[in-house]
Amino acid sequence: MAIVEYPQGTPFPGVIGGTTDESSPAWPAPVRARAGAPNVVMVVLDDTGFGHLGCYGSPIATPNFDSLAASGLRFTNMHTTALCSPSRACIVTGRNHHSNGMAAITELATGFPGYNGVMPFENGLLSEALLEHGYNTFMVGKWHLVPSNQETAAGPYTRWPLGRGFERFYGFLGGDTSQWYPDLVYDNHQVEPPRRPEEGYHLTEDLIDKSMEFIADAKQIDPAKPFYLHLCFGATHAPHHVPKEFADKYAGAFDDGWDAYREKVFSRQKQLGIMPADAELSRHDPDVPDWDALPQDARRLFSRMMEVFAGFLDHTDHHLGRLLDFLRATGQLDNTIVMVISDNGASAEGGPTGTTNEAQFFNNAQEPLEESLKAIDELGGPEHFNHYPWGWTWAGNTPFRRWKRETYRGGSTDPFIVSWPAGIASKGVVRDQYAHIIDMVPTVLELLGIESPTAIRGVVQAPLHGVSFASALGDSTAPSRHHTQYFEMLGHRAIYKDGWRAVCPWPGPSFTEAGVGFGQPISSAKLSELDATGWELYHVAQDPAENHDLAADHRERLIAMIAAWYVEAGKYGVMPIDGSGLARMVSEKPQVALPRDHYTYRPNTQSIPYFASPHVLNRPHSITASVDIPDGGAEGVLLCQGTAAGGYSFYLKDGHLHYVHNYVGREQHTVTSPDVVPAGAHELRFEFEPTGKPDLPHGRGTPGRLQLYIDGDLVANADAPVTTPFILNPGALSCGANPGSPVTSDYASPFKFTGTLHEVSVDVGGELIHDPEAELRMHMARQ
Known part of the structure; x- marks a missing residue:
């Protein structure tokens, strides 16, 4: 008996009787593409x-x-x-x-x-x-x-x-x-x-x-x-x-x-x-x-x-x-x-000079040319973010x-x-x-x-x-069917209309000519000034590279195109015009989780993106791991964030407790316990205590004391003369392992912890110092 199908959502075409022998089945037809569909x-x-x-x-x-x-x-x-x-x-x-x-x-x-x-x-x-x-x-x-x-x-x-x-x-x-x-x-x-x-x-x-x-x-x-x-x-x-x-x-x-x-x-x-x-x-x-x-x-x-x-x-x-x-x-x-x-x-x-590691650019810590040249043969490889x-x-x-x-x-x-x-x-x-x-x-x-x-x-x-x-x-020879198209990106505006193109560059035709860089806000007075004098006009059907500004020669056309831009802007939700970068970066946004000072992580869970992780840079903070060390010892990462391009890692190796801070891939500052962590249940803790102020314009984060504790006893400390000032990028945080690029060359990833790791907590109750401009550079580079 042939299967009877019927379009989904339409009445059942079969017969429903008291029993199956007096009934006829039918099936909702599966969704199928037409024969030969590409x-x-x-x-x-x-x-x-x-x-x-x-x-x-x-x-x-x-x-x-x-x-x-x-x-x-x-x-x-x-x-x-x-x-x-x-x-x-x-x-x-x-x-x-x-x-x-x-x-x-x-x-x-x-x-x-x-x-x-x-x-x-x-x-x-x-x-x-x-x-x-x-x-x-x-x-x-x-x-x-x-x-x-x-x-x-x-x-x-x-x-x-x-x-x-x-x-x-x-x-x-x-x-x-x-x-x-x-x-x-x-x-x-x-x-x-x-x-x-x-x-x-x-x-x-x-x-x-x-x-x-x-x-x-x-x-x-x-x-x-x-x-x-x-x-x-x-x-x-x-x-x-x-x-x-x-x-x-x-x-x-x-x-x-x-x-x-x-x-x-x-x-x-x-x-x-x-x-x-x-x-x-x-x-x-x-x-x-x-x-x-x-x-x-x-x-x-x-x-x-x-x-x-x-x-x-x-x-x-x-x-x-x-x-x-x-x-x-x-x-x-x-x-x-x-x-x-x-x-x-x-x-x-x-x-203008490129970079071997974008983390340096984000952190105002761009290396000099002679340092970049040392990495010339490694560019493109896993060690760099070029x-x-x-x-x-x-x-x-x-x-x-x-x-x-x-x-x-x-x-x-x-x-x-x-x-x-x-x-x-x-x-x-x-x-x-x-x-x-x-x-x-x-x-x-x-x-x-x-x-x-x-x-x-x-x-x-x-x-x-x-x-x-x-x-x-x-x-x-088919005519173009798309006659008008507006453009707006971070306050930089343009409109195309049948072979002509009007452009209102922001902050100017180049940073050199504008005298300022990217991300400048536009006030209402400035917008009026731009609409009066800032638009350029190009006949791109004849001048595809926008070389010849015809604004002065075709004033009426330009005014009509500016008006058309506003019509399109109203139609498609472009207003309000916003040339800013920093203000957008720091504006309050709804969050899935509310900000807090205490974070708890467990092993074998997904890595945490940087924006959702605790902000530990430039502030006192602590990391506490609850572990059981088996007879024979254990090793592996307790908590880490970042990559070889910069970050930190809290881990055990050869029985010793370690913490390393990787400063933009250029320096590593470490502290290590002198004795092996014995078998048994322990609370392993790292604390960062600031010892000075950051030098943000020169890409130097807060110096501080790196301290290791075992069951509440201070067992080691060392000074870090500089830390990462603004951003860890890539900056995923991981508990119980270091997947991907290892933060330090002291181990090979993923370096999973081989003991029992119950949880790791991070406390960040200290004052946060940050630079929104650096955060903006990071996000704009991730486009």
């Missing part, structure tokens, strides 16, 4: 500029990204929001970033609807829509779309990937992570990487492994069921971590500097049709020194930093190739829609002005590739139609023949803001 793969790169991919003119080898371009299309006019979380929200919802509550990264949330970092459920995700049409949905890699105070094991989990329509998740929740020792989450729980760096582990390879595993798991059950894979690499965000052989491929490739890079890439972009033959390269940025004016040692260091970055991108391309080969070998690649995008332009968060100088940022955004966080095209125009061999006849060609990342969702839905849902799980859906560019995929 797979969807979204590849989101991080901090990758317009001039970084080989198919966009770069000398960096990206053959697999190039192969997607050769089998599909490259767009020259695709735009992002210029920042991480805002762009990622647009990509998955098809709505503008302020309407998603994502005016900036979630760590800079404030109490206004467009700024609170809480994506509303009425803005459904593509994953939620496709789930209702029979797709498997997989999220792999970087998320950064959950409020930072909800990234802990206390939840709530409603805005984690599994709460927003993804059936499987493997990746990291925050803005950045070590590629060698990542902070991994599998579905809704924290996990450790499957291997160690010395065993060949790297996050990018792991993400590709999991992508293929998720697809294979589903396909072996239902080969006809399509999938949506949202693949968000940690690359090429800092830290620029890569196996040395990939970086070494580029030895000497960038010795002629960032000015020469721009010239070569721009020439190649014209040859490829990415830029018009008569286009002009943007001006030399006032914040970037001339390469030839740099000391020889600086050029050598900065060249190596760029070699490491290039290797990082090359390595990412290599592993993307594994995924493409897998799809090809399993007969799925031809009927897979692949879209490749970066979340914003290249990142300038390495500052980022190149912003001269390479500017070069990576060739031919445009500026960079990430700013709404000039260098921050907001990105490479965009679309490939669907079975569905797009055009191959290897360029499209110049204007588009914005909010157009990606409506385009995918049109290609799949799916209407945007009116409700998801009972929540009525807001209209999509983007428009489909599907017509441009098959017709180079």
Whole structure:
């Protein structure tokens, strides 16, 4: 007897009698995709500029990204929001970033609807829509779309990937992570990487492994069921971590500097049709020194930093190739829609000189050039958290002005590739139609023949803001359907309208010209002044690199575009305009747990993110562990926080009790008990007693006395002349082990405690000294 199925939610069509022999069964029909529905793969790169991919003119080898371009299309006019979380929200919802509550990264949330970092459920995700049409949905890699105070094991989990329509998740929740020792989450729980760096582990390879595993798991059950894979690499965000052989491929490739890079890439972009033959390269940025004016040692260091970055991108391309080969070998690649995008332009968060360890930058403790040079051969490896100088940022955004966080095209125009061999006849060609990342969702839905849902799980859906560019995929002459688009990022504003672009830079066209740096607040009087005199106007249809300000020549057009910006701002929740960084950083935010002076931790629990951990820096504090030591002794970590880049660890080794404070990866200050801790039950305690004041401007935290107690008796003390002043980043706190990068070279991670550890308590009743500006730098670098 054939199975009878009926649409879910409709009346039962069978017969219900008194017994089964006089009844006829019927089943609610499973949700199935239409026959032949294509797979969807979204590849989101991080901090990758317009001039970084080989198919966009770069000398960096990206053959697999190039192969997607050769089998599909490259767009020259695709735009992002210029920042991480805002762009990622647009990509998955098809709505503008302020309407998603994502005016900036979630760590800079404030109490206004467009700024609170809480994506509303009425803005459904593509994953939620496709789930209702029979797709498997997989999220792999970087998320950064959950409020930072909800990234802990206390939840709530409603805005984690599994709460927003993804059936499987493997990746990291925050803005950045070590590629060698990542902070991994599998579905809704924290996990450790499957291997160690010395065993060949790297996050990018792991993400590709999991992508293929998720697809294979589903396909072996239902080969006809399509999938949506949202693949968000940690690359090429800092830290620029890569196996040395990939970086070494580029030895000497960038010795002629960032000015020469721009010239070569721009020439190649014209040859490829990415830029018009008569286009002009943007001006030399006032914040970037001339390469030839740099000391020889600086050029050598900065060249190596760029070699490491290039290797990082090359390595990412290599592993993307594994995924493409897998799809090809399993007969799925031809009927897979692949879209490749970066979340914003290249990142300038390495500052003018770059860094071997971002923890030093955050803590005002930047090492001198001669110290950085000592690490030159280790850059990219597990010991460092490196980022190149912003001269390479500017070069990576060739031919445009500026960079990430700013709404000039260098921050907001990105490479965009679309490939669907079975569905797009055009191959290897360029499209110049204007588009914005909010157009990606409506385009995918049109290609799949799916209407945007009116409700998801009972929540009525807001209209999509983007428009489909599907017509441009098959017709180079199809008109642009996206006519107007506003931009706002940290007070930096712009608006596009039919080939023209008005920009109001904040705090100015460059930091040098403004005379101040990033993060300045905007008063109402200053806003009026900016609207009267601060806007620039570019005819980008003829001047794509925004070189010629036509504001004085087209005053009426500019006034109309400024008015249009305010119309769009009112429509999408942009107000109030906020140029500040520090004020957002220190503003009061709702917390899952209220602040307290006493914290209790137990072993075998999840690590605690830095923002949710006790703030022990620059204040008296104590750590107390309740343990049982077996006959024969025990060893291992009781409590630790941080990594080799900086942190502290309280542990037993060789029977002795130890505490170490790792000052920004540069110095280690230790204290050790003279005698072995005997077998039995004990209370092991560390106390920090300040002995002076911090020198925050010079990156030196409070000096203090490091004291060890066993069962209330002082057994050892030592002085630390300097401690970390502001931030531990990475800064996860762990009880009973040191997963990931070890805080000290005195042991190898995870160094789990081998005795019985009942609990560890931390008391922080002393006065807290902190620097909000340093905290801001940390959060902005995690975008």
